[in-house]
Amino acid sequence: MSIIPPAPSSSRGNIVVQPAYFTSNLYVNAIRDDLMTLSHKYIQRYNADSSKPFQLFKDLWQGDGWTWLQFKVFDPRAREAFLDVTLRVFMEGTMQTQSPMKRVVSLFGMYTFFYTQPTSTAPPIHAVSRIPIPIDLLRSLVAMPTFFVTQQLSPLQPYVTYVIQELMKDEVFDILPTSELHPLNPRVLPREYYQAFGTLPSVILAGKRKSGRPSRHEKASKAQDALDKLDKWLVDTSYTPPAHAESTTHQLLSTDPVESRLEYQKDKSELLKNLTVPSPSNEAGQSALEHANQFVLMRVRKLEEDAKKRGLEVGGEGGHLTTLARVEKAAAEINKGGGGILGLSNGAGN
Numbered sequence: 564m565s566i567i568p569p570a571p572s573s574s575r576g577n578i579v580v581q582p583a584y585f586t587s588n589l590y591v592n593a594i595r596d597d598l599m600t601l602s603h604k605y606i607q608r609y610n611a612d613s614s615k616p617f618q619l620f621k622d623l624w625q626g627d628g629w630t631w632l633q634f635k636v637f638d639p640r641a642r643e644a645f646l647d648v649t650l651r652v653f654m655e656g657t658m659q660t661q662s663p664m665k666r667v668v669s670l671f672g673m674y675t676f677f678y679t680q681p682t683s684t685a686p687p688i689h690a691v692s693r694i695p696i697p698i699d700l701l702r703s704l705v706a707m708p709t710f711f712v713t714q715q716l717s718p719l720q721p722y723v724t725y726v727i728q729e730l731m732k733d734e735v736f737d738i739l740p741t742s743e744l745h746p747l748n749p750r751v752l753p754r755e756y757y758q759a760f761g762t763l764p765s766v767i768l769a770g771k772r773k774s775g776r777p778s779r780h781e782k783a784s785k786a787q788d789a790l791d792k793l794d795k796w797l798v799d800t801s802y803t804p805p806a807h808a809e810s811t812t813h814q815l816l817s818t819d820p821v822e823s824r825l826e827y828q829k830d831k832s833e834l835l836k837n838l839t840v841p842s843p844s845n846e847a848g849q850s851a852l853e854h855a856n857q858f859v860l861m862r863v864r865k866l867e868e869d870a871k872k873r874g875l876e877v878g879g880e881g882g883h884l885t886t887l888a889r890v891e892k893a894a895a896e897i898n899k900g901g902g903g904i905l906g907l908s909n910g911a912g913n
Contacts, residue, residue, distance in 0.1 A: 580636050582644035587755035590645075594652050601627065602656075602668040609664070613718045620671045629672075633681060642689040648752065650677060650694050655752075659703040663710055667719055670707070674726045677735065694735050697742035705731075835902045856894045856903040863890045 584590055601623060608619050624630065632649070636642050653676060656669025673694070680690040696704070705727060711720040730736065739746035777785075838848035867887045890904060897903030 579638045580641045582641050583755050585636075585641065585644040585648045586749055586753060587757055588753040589757050591648065591652065591753040594649060598652060598656055598669065598672065599665075601629070601672070602665045605668050606664050613715075616667075616719050617671065617722045620668065621675075624672075624675060629675075630679070632676070633679060637688050639689045643691070646680070646689070646691045647695075650691070651747065651752065654694065654696060654700065657704055657707070658700060663716055666707060667711075667723060670704075670723060670726055674730065677730075693737040695737045695739055695747055697739050697746055699741045699743075701736060701738060831902070831905060835905065852903065852905075853897060856897055856905075859904050860890055860894045863887050 604623055604627070605620060608623065609616065612619070636645050650673060653669050653673035657666050657673070659666075661669070677691075677694065681688055682690055707727065708720050708724045711717060711723060745751070835852075838852045863886060889907070893904050893907055895903075896906070
C-alpha cells in the first residue's frame with residue numbers, strides 16, 4: 564500500500580455564501596429596508612387607486628424585481644437560511660404593532676414569496692414547506708381582517724381574508740410557543756454584526772480603556788467609529804432631489820425649520836381640537852388620546868428603570884425636572900383639557 568502525500572487541488576473550489584451572511588445585519592437590515600420601501604410605494608399607489616389591491620401589489624412586486632429574489636442563492640445550506648430569514652422578516656411585518664398598510668404588504672409578500680418557490684427545477688433547489696410562527700403572532704394574523712373596516716381600508720379586507728385562509732388551509736404554519744419565550748432560531752435578528760476590518764466599535768474600545776491619556780490609535784479608532792455612524796445616519800435620512808438638482812440634499816435642509824415647526828403646531832392643534840371636542844361621538848378620540856399618553860408614560864418609566872440599574876439618569880441635566888417627572892406632570896394635565904404629552908414642546912409639564 565502506497566501513501567500519497569497531500570497536495571494542492573488541481574481545480575479551484577466554488578465560492579459559496581455562508582448561512583451566517585443571511586442572519587447578519589448585512590442582509591437582515593437590507594431586506595427590512597427593502598420591505599419598508601415596498602410598503603411606501605404600495606401606500607402611494609393604493610391612495611391613488613384602491614380598486615384592485617392585490618393586482619397593485621403584484622405589479623409592484625414584479626416591477627421592483629422581487630421575483631428574482633428566489634434566485635439569490637442555490638447552495639442548500641445557505642438557501643435554507645436565506646428562505647427562513649426572508650420569510651421571518653415578512654412575518655415580523657405582520658405584527659399588530661406595525662401600521663395596517665405595512666401589515667398588508669408583509670402578508671402579501673410572505674404569501675407570494677412562499678408560493679413562488681421553484682419546485683420543479685433540474686437539478687432541484689431547496690425549498691421550505693413550513694413557516695415557523697409563535698402562537699401569539701398567529702392569533703394576531705388570523706384576527707387581522709377585523710382591522711380593515713374603515714372606508715379607506717375596507718377594499719383590502721376580502722384579499723387579506725383570502726390569503727390567510729389559503730395559508731391556513733394548506734397548513735403552512737408550524738406553531739411555536741409564545742414570542743416572549745423567543746422560540747425562533749436564531750433568537751433575534753440580526754444575530755451577527757459585521758464590523759469593517761481595522762476598526763473597533765466604541766463598546767469594545769470602552770471596555771479596553773487604559774489609565775492615562777488615550778493613545779493615538781484609540782483616538783483614531785473612536786473617530787472612525789463616530790464617522791461611520793454619521794455616514795450611516797446621513798444615508799438613512801437623505802433623499803434624492805428632483806432631476807434638475809445636481810446633488811443629494813439632506814431632508815432636514817429641504818424645509819425651513821421655522822416653517823416646519825409652525826406646520827407641526829398647526830396640525831397638532833387641529834388634531835387636539837378634533838379629539839377633545841366634547842360630544843357623544845368623540846369619546847373614542849379622547850380615549851385614544853388618553854391611551855397614547857399612558858403608553859408613552861409607561862415606556863419612559865421603563866427607560867428610567869433600566870437607566871437606574873446602570874447608574875444613569877434619563878434627561879436630568881436639562882433642568883430641575885427629570886424626563887420622567889416632566890412626562891408624568893404633562894400626562895396629568897390631560898384631564899385639564901390639554902394635550903398631555905403632546906404639549907411638551909409648548910412647555911407642558913414645567
